[in-house]
Amino acid sequence: MPRKGIIERWKRPKKFKVREYTRCSVCGRPKAVYREFGLCRVCFRKMALEGKLPGVKKASW
Template structure:
C-alpha cells in the first residue's frame, strides 16, 4: 500500500491539471500560430509561469486499490500483482489464467 501523502499529492496534481487544462491548451495553440519569434517567447514565458504540477506529464497512474505507481494496466486500473490475484480468484470476467 502506498503512503497516503503520495496518493493525496497525486490527487492534487490531477485537480491542478484539470484547472489549467484550457489555459495551457490555448497558449500552445497560440505558439503554433504565431510566426514571430519574440511573440513565441512571450507566450512561452506565460506557459512557464503556470504551476509546474499542472502539466499533464507530471501525472502518474496509480493502482485503484493499493495506490502502487508501477506496473499498472490501463484496461483495469490495477497493478500487476493485484490483477493476477483477482484473475486467480475469478473476479475479473473475460480473463483467464495462463497455464503452460
C-alpha cells in the same frame, strides 16, 4: 500501501499533463499498472485467479 499523503497528492490535478502517472486503484503501486483495469500486476494476478475480473482467464498452451 503508500501513505495517505502520497495518495492525496496523486489525486490532485497536475500542473502539466506529462506529470500525470498511473497508480493501482487497490494498493497504490505506481509501477506496472495495466491501464485497462487500473490495477498493478500483483493485484491483477490476485484478482484474476480469484475470478473477480470478468473475461480474464489464465493462459495455457
